[in-house]
Amino acid sequence: MSHTSSERRRAATEDASRLALSEVVVDRLRARVSEVATHTVNAITVEVPAYRNALAGPMGARITSAVELALGGFLRLAGPARQRGQAAGAPMTPALDGAYELGRGEARSGRTMDALLAAYRVGAREAWREFSRVAVEQGLASDDMARFAELVFAYIDELSAASAAGHADELATTGRVRDRYLTRLALSVLRGDPPDRLLDRAQRAGWEPPRSLAAVVLPTEQASRAMTGLDERTLRADEDLPETLDDEQASSVLLVADADGVRRGAAVAALRGLDAYVGPARPWSDARSSYLRALRARRLGLAAEGGGTCDTDDHLAELVVGADQTALADLRAQVLAPLGDLRPASAERLAETLRAWLLHQGRRDDVAAALHVHPQTVRYRMTQLRELYGARLDDPAQVAALVIALGTTPAHGRPGIPDTSR
Missing domain, CATH: 1.10.490.10 (Globins)
Structure with missing residues (x-):
């Protein structure tokens, strides 16, 4: 007025x-x-x-x-x-x-x-x-x-x-009171509070629980823009977030309702162009696990092809092998031990060749195309690798360890090469 x-x-x-x-x-x-x-x-x-x-x-x-x-x-x-x-x-x-x-x-x-x-x-x-x-x-x-x-x-x-x-x-x-109730509810979900407490807070906020929630971690400056394209039941938390976020950028968490099945694509599309990490859809009272996965994806530096929003459902292998970074580093060091006496450049070339050989199941032409080398070069390098590894390249357990250690791109360094700079 x-x-x-x-x-x-x-x-x-x-x-x-x-x-x-x-x-x-x-x-x-x-x-x-x-x-x-x-x-x-x-x-x-x-x-x-x-x-x-x-x-x-x-x-x-x-x-x-x-x-x-x-x-x-x-x-x-x-x-x-x-x-x-x-x-x-x-x-x-x-x-x-x-x-x-x-x-x-x-x-x-x-x-x-x-x-x-x-x-x-x-x-x-x-x-x-x-x-x-x-x-x-x-x-x-x-x-x-x-x-x-x-x-x-x-x-x-x-x-x-x-x-x-x-x-x-x-x-x-x-509206202000309800916003406070909704924020408290979001923080309770992120902390993993007991279901009865979550239900009580949902009732106080007048919020009807959906089947599931998917956590989205993104910069606070992008949160309001993201909200405009998401389900109206989306919860938001900007401060006092549980778990330490390992950077100085102000972050927010959105909890998106029913972002699963055919609706997941629409939710991810609404976040296009944003630096967002989208966790899996989980039962609404267990959405903390979605939040933790989105955080893990961010810490690992995962990203969609071409950058932008990362849907963690597209990076499950990287998330599995990245769950314990020190164990993964130890595994890489272990399986690459036969290359330890070579010059760094030679070791790197052979490790890249071994990785491509594993991923392409030994198809020499495909390995050569992936490495941009001649098939004869692949044959020569594989001869070297067989001399260094011996029967281990025919041992299923050893091959499985090699695939896990070399089959994904680590967050630091080139594929398959242990980062010894830390």
């Missing part, structure tokens, strides 16, 4: 309130307040769908009381008791406060501002219909009748603006 529109409304009310009804007219109007309030509430019930089943019992009594308070405030504004030196807004203060609280209450009840404004329109019509009848009966002059009409509608305009402010403030407050 702008200051300009508020000042305009107040000016209109002030101008119209120069009318001073006689005590007789005000007494007659005051005698009709209860009846007018009842007529107004009944009309709202009939004409505004959102209120048809809402005014029975205590709610109906509260609305009726609010209408009576508003009508009473109007009569204080229009009547002869208004002192010339009195602050302009003083007669309206109780009614405006009541209207503001009414707006907040309607927001809490789930009714929209449109419904509340529709109720005000019906109320203005009913109030004018009943009050103007009394004014005509009391012989109010035409000029005063016109000013009386202006005052009625200016006053209702002020009340509806106060209710709109209360409605908006309540929604904003409720």
